[in-house]
Amino acid sequence: MANIYDVGRLAGVSRSTVSRVLNNKGEVDAKTAERVWTAVKSLNYHPNASARALVRHKTDMIGVLLGDITDPYYQKLIQGLESVTRPLNVGVVYYNIYQDFANRKTGILAVINSGKVDGLMIVGSRLDERTIVLELLDCGMPIALVERDLSGIKVSSVLSDNQLGSRLAVEYLKGLGHTRIGCITGDLHWQTAIERFAGFNDAMARHRLPLPESHIVTGNGAHESGYLGMKRFLALTPQPTAVFACNDMMALGAVQAANESGYSVPEDISVLGYDDLVFAPLFYPQLTTVRQPFFQMGAIAALALIDQIATGKQAAILKKVLPVELVERKSCRALGNV
Amino acid sequence: MANIYDVGRLAGVSRSTVSRVLNNKGEVDAKTAERVWTAVKSLNYHPNASARALVRHKTDMIGVLLGDITDPYYQKLIQGLESVTRPLNVGVVYYNIYQDFANRKTGILAVINSGKVDGLMIVGSRLDERTIVLELLDCGMPIALVERDLSGIKVSSVLSDNQLGSRLAVEYLKGLGHTRIGCITGDLHWQTAIERFAGFNDAMARHRLPLPESHIVTGNGAHESGYLGMKRFLALTPQPTAVFACNDMMALGAVQAANESGYSVPEDISVLGYDDLVFAPLFYPQLTTVRQPFFQMGAIAALALIDQIATGKQAAILKKVLPVELVERKSCRALGNV
DNA sequence: CTGTTAGCGCCTTCAT
């Protein structure tokens, strides 16, 4: 593996000059530069990343903290964030929390303090993990939060408008003629879930739609809890005519429960999801759902983080709330001709 | 950020001693070691990764080349590989090829040559990319292949028995009484797809099941091609009574097409998938499918790679073919009482 | 058992 010294020797210049042309810094004679480049090419030279990181105090890597990278929930978010990191040549390392933030804290701190990454993106986190996030923030490392807000703290965060999303859902369903609407919430330890549920309650009240307690099931975001929620609704008399599942995973569970019980969606009961995961349109019936702009969120957060890294630690403060939209597909139907 | 020098000063020892206790190398007086550890803790010291990598010529990072990390196809594979890397404290960086291996080659080479990773795991790759893989291999970097075999080349590779999988599928369907079985193949530029298709043909012939050309649709692994394939089968007279989709994604597409055309699965037509993706049981109907041992494959490949890294470049040669199994769920039914 | 010394490969003033 050739190093910068070899290149210099082959090009007949000093290492400093090689470094200059490689990094486009300082004035270098065009002829010399060319000689250097040909040497670089012929030696198939690539600067050693560790050496460079050591002297620059910068690794061109960012870390991403998330629950589990294999969760479909993160698909578009990752695509969005990589869409900005790739062209900038910054690498990304994913750290799976597996919903065990507290126990993984030391590992994360080690990563941060060992200088493996220049900044950290934290996607989601439970409400009770506030202090952990604050500790991370304390390290002086640039940080960007996604789907999580830290009231009173100066930190970049990008969110989507969950309250709006739930309102759109309710209004869409109401527009279709539904009045008995059930809701399966997410895990209420999460900011996102709380906001969606609040938005739902709010919209139901505003539109004077009845909301008996039996029409609310506290889920946890998992497929099974959607399944169970739907079973409960199906046992009611009268049944809700529509179910708002606070994420797509639960919506799938709900659809499965309905099917198994001999009901079909949307003929017998409508199901509305939230997130618009990649597979939402691949399902039968294709899921009508509230689309969260994951791709943008990932991209914006990455941009904010990289900007902080470039300009100095935790300099740029931004709170960005993105709008959401309802994507109409096939899992809800208009009432009226029942 | 404290460095090794600070620790030494606080503990009243030289940096070498600190290094020794940190790395458990050489004999160190227990008392001294303790003083060092307390200094380490009180300073919240973590060795700088870049400096360490520079002198050790080892980053404790491995790279993973795959199509797109957000593809559900990789879920369990990643879980498996991380299950071995995490306890060993080796980091992993994912490089998405996005089916554009050739154009990303230079980027990959840069990563390799800049010493960002100690080894490379390559998951899949098209047949015509053989030379690219060979080039990568030429870099002298430890490499492990997954779902790809390089005939005549010394390289670790872990595969699953695709031929067996297809045979199991055919035999299962035959056991259920099906004789008219359609097949939607994957993209035949991929080793995996070729093997599955070969296995299917083979098993059909061995069991003397009729296989008119119309019962074979060349797909590409995507949802839509499963959809299209099913539409073609549905247009046939007589229709196949069962469809073997060579991956779950296409199986979903096939189910959707059937549903849309007013047929239901498995009552009117059976659908059998391949892969057993995480969402296979979350679907309605729950997908009967051939399970590939992704988790194990990822783990074994990671182990092989790490072993190569530890013992020396490209030392261990291994070719491991893992068995597959058929997971019976709800998308196929027995014929007979039609 | 512990300290001294010499780099790992690169970037960056400071001279020239």
Next chain:
DNA sequence: ATGAAGGCGCTAACAG
């Protein structure tokens, strides 16, 4: 416009 020299933080002989 270019070279010389020092140092980023750490590990690994080599002395003692």
